[in-house]
Amino acid sequence: MTRVTKAVVPAAGLGTRFLPATKALPKEMLPVVDRPAIQYVVTEAVEAGLHDVLMITGRNKNALENHFDRATELEATLIAKGDVQRLAEVRQSTGLAQMHYVRQGDPLGLGHAVLRARPHVGDQSFAVLLGDDIIDAATPVLQRMLDVHESTGMSVVALMVVDPAQAHRYGIATVEPTAEHDVVRVRDLVEKPAPGTAPSNLAIIGRYVLRPGIFDVLERTEPGVGGEIQLTDALREAALDDDHGLVGVVFTGRRFDTGDRMGLLEATVTLASEREDLGPEFRSWLRSFVATLD
Numbered sequence: 001m002t003r004v005t006k007a008v009v010p011a012a013g014l015g016t017r018f019l020p021a022t023k024a025l026p027k028e029m030l031p032v033v034d035r036p037a038i039q040y041v042v043t044e045a046v047e048a049g050l051h052d053v054l055m056i057t058g059r060n061k062n063a064l065e066n067h068f069d070r071a072t073e074l075e076a077t078l079i080a081k082g083d084v085q086r087l088a089e090v091r092q093s094t095g096l097a098q099m100h101y102v103r104q105g106d107p108l109g110l111g112h113a114v115l116r117a118r119p120h121v122g123d124q125s126f127a128v129l130l131g132d133d134i135i136d137a138a139t140p141v142l143q144r145m146l147d148v149h150e151s152t153g154m155s156v157v158a159l160m161v162v163d164p165a166q167a168h169r170y171g172i173a174t175v176e177p178t179a180e181h182d183v184v185r186v187r188d189l190v191e192k193p194a195p196g197t198a199p200s201n202l203a204i205i206g207r208y209v210l211r212p213g214i215f216d217v218l219e220r221t222e223p224g225v226g227g228e229i230q231l232t233d234a235l236r237e238a239a240l241d242d243d244h245g246l247v248g249v250v251f252t253g254r255r256f257d258t259g260d261r262m263g264l265l266e267a268t269v270t271l272a273s274e275r276e277d278l279g280p281e282f283r284s285w286l287r288s289f290v291a292t293l294d
Helices: 037-047 062-067 072-081 084-094 110-115 141-152 164-169 214-220 231-239 261-274 279-291
Strands: 006-010 052-057 098-103 126-129 133-135 155-161 171-177 183-191 202-210 246-250 255-257
Touching (some): 006 110, 037 062, 037 133, 052 062, 062 098, 072 084, 110 214, 141 202, 141 246, 155 171, 171 231, 214 231, 261 279
Parallel strands (some): 006 126, 052 098, 155 246
16 A cells, blocks of 8 residues: 555535634634634644645635745744744744645535545545544544555544434444454444434544545435535445445544534633643633633
């Protein structure tokens, strides 16, 4: 197996849950403490060795490109002020990765967004990181997935135990155990099952390592739930294919769904509490504030 070097980050969603904030600002640019959510995702890809990042964007998403580009005037101002710390922070996003961009065009679903990456990815395996999901850096699930892909040659999804009452919000996997405690063989998948019908409590979260053959499957995948081309439906074909197969890495760390208002708040409070520069003062204020609540 050739080592995976490319990451695809779908970021074309409209962010309607955050209106009116996302009327003019991409939801991926909403801040988690003092960095946009998308920067955490790209940083995760880079730390796993994926320095070639293709972002799938849409209309009114120019702020994403601007964030990872040089800001010459801003840098000149910071240099003139001698503000070395903020200059380093501004330049950090610029030098993170080799960034590429392509527009999805029509909002036809996650599967369609991934398919738009085909000309860039070619015939190589690649990773997909959803721009909404922040995974705690203390649990490098993407690196583990890359290792499993390299050793098995199979496509890999990240799975997480969810409350059965919430299973209808996810793609849910039917699995079998393997010799490795955190790896399961995926035998079937269902996207957003009706309440009470989920085959398990293992949900797909926003990390994938995919064989290039997924593009051929996506080409012929019909629209599914919500009238969109679902990546889960294409992965189901891989799960049913005994020759290539699909495995899952069961993730037990922290994950924040920043595409949801509660998830964004949880990420902000949690990560701010743990920062060396902000944590002590913020935790003190937080304790005082919580004490005033009924």
